[in-house]
Amino acid sequence: MSDTKILVGGEWKLGSGKLIRSINPANGELITEFKGASLEDVDIAVAAGKRAMYDPTWYHLKSFKRAAILSNIARLIHRDVDKLAALQTLDTGKCLSETKALVQSAAETFQYTAAALEIQEGELPPSRGDFFTMSVYEPMGVIGAITPWNSPIASDAQKLAPALAAGNAVIIKPAEWASLVSLALAEICMEAGLPKGLLSVLPGSGSVIGDKLVRHPDVKKISFTGGTSTGRLIAGIAADKLMPVSLELGGKSPTIVFEDADVEHAINGILYGIFSSTGQSCIAGSRLFIAAKIYDSFVDKLVARCKALNVGLPNDSSTQVAPLVSFQHRDVVANYVEIAKKEGAKVLCGGELLQGQPYDDGAFYPPTILSGLSNNTQTCQEEIFGPVLVVLPFDNEQDLIQQANDSVFGLACGLWTQDYKKALNFSQKIAAGTVWINTYKQFSIATQFGGVKESGLGREKGRNSILGYMQQKSLYWGLNQEPLSWADPRSK
Numbered sequence: 135m136s137d138t139k140i141l142v143g144g145e146w147k148l149g150s151g152k153l154i155r156s157i158n159p160a161n162g163e164l165i166t167e168f169k170g171a172s173l174e175d176v177d178i179a180v181a182a183g184k185r186a187m188y189d190p191t192w193y194h195l196k197s198f199k200r201a202a203i204l205s206n207i208a209r210l211i212h213r214d215v216d217k218l219a220a221l222q223t224l225d226t227g228k229c230l231s232e233t234k235a236l237v238q239s240a241a242e243t244f245q246y247t248a249a250a251l252e253i254q255e256g257e258l259p260p261s262r263g264d265f266f267t268m269s270v271y272e273p274m275g276v277i278g279a280i281t282p283w284n285s286p287i288a289s290d291a292q293k294l295a296p297a298l299a300a301g302n303a304v305i306i307k308p309a310e311w312a313s314l315v316s317l318a319l320a321e322i323c324m325e326a327g328l329p330k331g332l333l334s335v336l337p338g339s340g341s342v343i344g345d346k347l348v349r350h351p352d353v354k355k356i357s358f359t360g361g362t363s364t365g366r367l368i369a370g371i372a373a374d375k376l377m378p379v380s381l382e383l384g385g386k387s388p389t390i391v392f393e394d395a396d397v398e399h400a401i402n403g404i405l406y407g408i409f410s411s412t413g414q415s416c417i418a419g420s421r422l423f424i425a426a427k428i429y430d431s432f433v434d435k436l437v438a439r440c441k442a443l444n445v446g447l448p449n450d451s452s453t454q455v456a457p458l459v460s461f462q463h464r465d466v467v468a469n470y471v472e473i474a475k476k477e478g479a480k481v482l483c484g485g486e487l488l489q490g491q492p493y494d495d496g497a498f499y500p501p502t503i504l505s506g507l508s509n510n511t512q513t514c515q516e517e518i519f520g521p522v523l524v525v526l527p528f529d530n531e532q533d534l535i536q537q538a539n540d541s542v543f544g545l546a547c548g549l550w551t552q553d554y555k556k557a558l559n560f561s562q563k564i565a566a567g568t569v570w571i572n573t574y575k576q577f578s579i580a581t582q583f584g585g586v587k588e589s590g591l592g593r594e595k596g597r598n599s600i601l602g603y604m605q606q607k608s609l610y611w612g613l614n615q616e617p618l619s620w621a622d623p624r625s626k
């Protein structure tokens with residue numbers, strides 16, 4: 135048992151909850167094991183959060199001073215980029231180059247949010263009577279931030295930075311498979327001067343610790359990123375509590391290659407869109423529709439380029455496709471490919487476990503391209519969350535839109551065409567929160583992100599992200615010289 139401590143209500147302590155075993159998916163070795171949070175810890179964290187956020191030193195802290203703490207957090211994340219990236223790579227198996235980018239994006243999130251907070255303003259609508267009105271924005275209370283394992287530090291930052299900026303207390307429930315980097319981020323927040331008690335990190339099982347957090351009467355909003363079925367469960371409980379939620383959920387995003395696409399750009403974008411992060415990405419472009427006239431030649435080139443991708447250890451700088459997060463998840467992905475074969479899929483590349491070292495010891499799965507399936511198969515309808523791409527030809531644009539939108543999800547879409555009118559037309563018809571045109575999986579903290587349909591509710595990022603963690607209050611200021619006439623005896 136290691137001495138890994140968890141942060142409960144401002145105190146670092148050894149947990150007394152579920153045993154958490156952190157396994158390196160690249161070689162199956164145990165990194166650490168420690169006890170997570172108990173149910174009692176949830177109560178302690180919520181009570182401490184409530185106390186800390188209403189403490190005048192935080193509640194009345196001028197927003198530019200709160201912004202200074204967020205900037206400090208950004209600076210310290212930058213200082214520790216290598217350490218944080220290495221930790222996340224160890225815990226999740228992601229390529230070091232990817233985890234470095236995630237850590238940098240977390241720092242940018244804090245920096246951007248600090249800047250947005252400094253210039254945030256209330257509203258003074260024009261007067262419509264003997265009064266003037268103003269809108270002020272207040273913190274909501276204790277916020278529960280529940281995050282998944284695929285990009286933990288970036289997901290944590292996207293919730294933590296705006297929620298703290300808004301003046302709230304935050305309790306992070308990280309994914310059991312990737313808690314270590316959330317604890318490291320909490321250490322940085324404390325070092326940066328965040329008041330004690332304002333942040334807790336409670337590793338533990340989602341159905342126990344996460345569930346208690348969602349149901350807790352003093353938790354005033356849940357910001358969740360994860361699978362659609364968990365999101366639906368949380369939304370049900372929230373409906374009962376009349377508590378707002380924001381939900382960033384799953385996807386099965388279509389990518390469309392039109393006849394006039396720049397083939398080199400499209401192939402690079404498509405490979406990156408599905409196989410980076412070993413496909414463990416909510417916005418992975420997993421359904422690829424290709425114009426029938428160029429289908430054969432495009433697929434030949436795509437498959438050849440896919441076969442050349444380097445599958446290897448996450449610390450190796452030449453690796454493009456690293457192991458999956460766990461052996462359990464690798465088996466889920468492999469099973470989906472077996473289902474696809476039963477559904478009649480032709481395996482164009484990948485589709486079998488790789489043999490030899492380092493593959494025998496780690497949770498590797500090769501980039502896989504499947505053809506011969508129709509869009510209504512299980513393989514095309516369910517999120518696999520792994521390096522599996524299905525290619526589908528189309529020859530009718532009306533039918534294409536119908537198929538691309540034939541999914542319960544609506545997170546993202548990629549369009550490859552040199553015809554800007556066509557791109558605009560399709561971007562308007564596609565049901566998705568984000569449409570990439572002649573690029574894919576590019577992100578900006580300044581641009582909002584979220585899904586439609588079963589891919590989610592609400593938006594993260596952008597200047598308005600802080601308002602997502604505030605409640606608006608209207609103030610009416612009377613300007614009348616005389617008393618209000620209704621009850622005034624002088625007006626009878």
Ligand code: NDP
Nearest residue numbers: 281282308309310339340344345360361364382383384416
């Ligand atoms: P899960 O929904 O299984 O888990 C996400 C988080 O919720 C984890 O911390 C988990 O804890 C917790 N949790 C599980 N059950 C409950 C519960 N009953 N109450 C409260 N919390 C609970 O998703 P995965 O971790 O498997 O993540 C992958 C999913 O996340 C994919 O569907 C992916 O598309 C989606 N995702 C969406 C993104 C977006 O922005 N739209 C971004 C990244 C991922 P524990 O780990 O202990 O189970």
